[in-house]
Amino acid sequence: MQIKAPRGTYDILPEEAVKWQWMEQIMKETAARFGYQEIRTPVFEHTELFQRGVGESTDIVTKEMYTFHDKSQRSLTLRPEGTASCTRALIEHSLYNGTLPIKWFYAGPMFRYDRPQTGRYRQFHQFGVEAFGSRSPFLDAEVLFLLVEILQGMGLSEYELHLNSVGCPLCREQYRQKLIDHMAPVKDKLCKDCQVRYLQNPLRVLDCKEATCHQAIINYPTLIDNLCDDCRTHYGMVQQTLKDNGIEFVHDNNLVRGLDYYTNTAFEVHIPGIGAQSAVGGGGRYDGLVESIGGPSLPGIGFALGMERLLLAVDKLGCVSRAQQTVDVFLAVMQENLENQAASLLYKLRQQGLSADKDYNQRSGRAQMKLADKLGAKYVILLGEDEIKGNFVTVRDMKSKEQWKIDNEGLIPFLHECLDNR
Ligand code: HAM
Numbered sequence: 001m002q003i004k005a006p007r008g009t010y011d012i013l014p015e016e017a018v019k020w021q022w023m024e025q026i027m028k029e030t031a032a033r034f035g036y037q038e039i040r041t042p043v044f045e046h047t048e049l050f051q052r053g054v055g056e057s058t059d060i061v062t063k064e065m066y067t068f069h070d071k072s073q074r075s076l077t078l079r080p081e082g083t084a085s086c087t088r089a090l091i092e093h094s095l096y097n098g099t100l101p102i103k104w105f106y107a108g109p110m111f112r113y114d115r116p117q118t119g120r121y122r123q124f125h126q127f128g129v130e131a132f133g134s135r136s137p138f139l140d141a142e143v144l145f146l147l148v149e150i151l152q153g154m155g156l157s158e159y160e161l162h163l164n165s166v167g168c169p170l171c172r173e174q175y176r177q178k179l180i181d182h183m184a185p186v187k188d189k190l191c192k193d194c195q196v197r198y199l200q201n202p203l204r205v206l207d208c209k210e211a212t213c214h215q216a217i218i219n220y221p222t223l224i225d226n227l228c229d230d231c232r233t234h235y236g237m238v239q240q241t242l243k244d245n246g247i248e249f250v251h252d253n254n255l256v257r258g259l260d261y262y263t264n265t266a267f268e269v270h271i272p273g274i275g276a277q278s279a280v281g282g283g284g285r286y287d288g289l290v291e292s293i294g295g296p297s298l299p300g301i302g303f304a305l306g307m308e309r310l311l312l313a314v315d316k317l318g319c320v321s322r323a324q325q326t327v328d329v330f331l332a333v334m335q336e337n338l339e340n341q342a343a344s345l346l347y348k349l350r351q352q353g354l355s356a357d358k359d360y361n362q363r364s365g366r367a368q369m370k371l372a373d374k375l376g377a378k379y380v381i382l383l384g385e386d387e388i389k390g391n392f393v394t395v396r397d398m399k400s401k402e403q404w405k406i407d408n409e410g411l412i413p414f415l416h417e418c419l420d421n422r
Contacts (some may be wrong), residue, residue: 008114008122018325019311024107026153027127027305031105034146036129039104041085047075053084053293055260057200064112066122078111083261083286083302084293086130091295100133100298107307119277119309128283128304132290135299137237140265140285141245143301144238147269147281148247150305156313159280160270162252163242164223165235166203166262169288171228176202178221189216203256222253231264238265261286265301271313280313281305326376328419331358332368334384342383345393352412354419372398378422379415 005011012020028038047067054060066078079085086104089095095102107127114120129146131139144161151159166172179202187195191210198205205213206220227235242249249267257266266284274280283303290298329349333342342358349356357375359368372380382394393411396403397418406414 006122008116008120010121014325016311019314020307023154023307023311023314024127027107027150028105030146030150030153031129034103034142034149036103036105036131036146039086039089039106040108041079041082041089041106043109044076044078045085045088047077049084049088049293050077050080053087053261053289054081058258058260060112060259064114066111066113080112081110081259082106082108082126082128082304083130083259083289083300086128086302087132087289087293087295087300090132090298091290091293096133096290096296096298101139102132103129104131105129117277118275119306119312121308125307126304127307128302130300130302132300133298135234135287137234137265138241140234140238140301141241143283143303144242144247144249144267145245147283147303147305151269151280151310154310154314156271156280156310156317158271158273158317160272161247161249162255162268162270163239163249164252164255164266165227165231165264166256166266166284167223167227167231168263171226171231172203172223172263175221175223175226178226179203179205182220183217186216189213201260204258206254206256207258223256224251224253234264257282257284261289261292263287267303269305271309271317274309274313274316277309279306280309324376326355326378327357328354328378329356329415330368330372330375330377330380331356332365332372332380332382333358334365334382336362338383338385338388341388345381345383349412349415352416354412354415379418381411 050065051061060080065080068076070076086106090102105128108125109123110126111123113122116122129143131143148161151157167175180199183190183198183202183205187198190198190205190213191208194205194208194213205217255266255268262284264285264287268279268282270278271280272278281303283301285299285301287299289300290296331342331346333339346356346358359371363371369380377398380396380398382396387393391408392405393408394403395406395414
């Protein structure tokens with residue numbers, strides 16, 4: 001039987017990898033411009049981290065984790081997201097004692113066992129940022145500016161930013177009870193999942209996908225009307241700062257997010273037109289998370305973007321022309337007995353900082369030119385008997401088709417000059 005990649009995973013082949021490099025570069029450069037530094041954490045962690053961090057009753061923890069026992073019978077889990085890992089690292093290295101806020105970004109694979117479909121995979125990639133150590137609403141705004149800047153950098157300006165405040169533990173607890181009271185008389189009309197959920201985590205009923213649940217709880221009390229003064233002021237300031245800076249958003253009463261750690265600002269970004277999985281990113285504040293994982297009381301805020309979904313959007317909406325991987329020079333060898341000299345010349349070109357390639361399958365002269373074209377070569381160096389005898393090479397500009405005979409010694413400076421002037 002042919003061995004294939006496991007369901008929900010896929011290979012990123014070189015042609016696709018170029019797009020990933022392009023996207024990652026935009027993300028990393030933008031984050032660096034905003035003062036965020038890269039952190040890399042392990043791909044697996046102790047299972048308990050996600051149970052405590054993401055929340056025991058969340059879909060991620062109850063249904064979607066890749067959990068296994070290692071040879072020492074420790075329970076480990078492939079990370080389903082990055083926030084809990086960053087928080088663990090912050091605590092483990094006591095970084096909360098240093099200058100605050102700490103601002104990090106990360107990019108890498110995450111793992112969730114869910115039903116695969118377009119835009120939903122079992123191994124997928126996130127680019128995320130986390131900022132620890134400030135409750136300032138202006139930091140919330142900064143994080144959102146950064147998110148928008150990345151989308152715009154990728155040519156994705158047709159996004160919808162949904163915003164809500166999920167309050168603090170104090171106002172949320174009171175709100176939770178109000179919701180349960182509102183839902184209890186209509187509980188039989190809720191979907192099967194929500195009939196269980198409404199007691200444990202009634203907020204999750206608000207973002208249930210079933211229309212019948214929404215009809216059943218119509219006119220439910222909203223979070224925004226039940227925030228305490230502090231939370232209302234905080235949310236108001238975040239909204240105002242976005243408005244002052246021309247960032248469009250919609251306040252969304254149904255937005256509650258699927259992870260337990262959120263407090264106050266919560267948000268999601270959607271790009272309509274990319275299919276059912278239109279959420280390209282999400283995030284928010286998590287002022288209690290550091291403490292719940294065993295650290296000091298330290299606020300945090302961040303987001304994660306789904307990299308597959310962003311590339312899907314770029315492909316579907318075709319709003320940007322991406323850089324193609326090309327080579328500066330292709331070395332076309334006209335006789336087989338010149339392979340030795342060709343190998344040395346190719347090595348020299350690469351040592352001198354030029355990207356260069358050649359054929360290794362004894363293609364004809366014509367076929368080598370075709371290959372050069374396919375690789376996007378800007379120049380071709382022709383190497384034949386005449387060239388070797390005369391200590392020169394023939395250089396062809398692939399665009400203008402102009403050709404020059406260049407002394408061996410002068411070749412590298414000539415190519416550098418040509419490339420600089422393009
Ligand atoms: P999340 O909403 O679970 O948040 O995931 C963020 C993004 O990851 C989603 O909006 C989506 O684009 C992408 N994503 C999630 N699951 C999949 C999947 N199975 N296949 C493809 N893409 C997927 C978090 O993970 C939080 N840690 C975000 C955060 C950071 N909050 C604060 N800081």
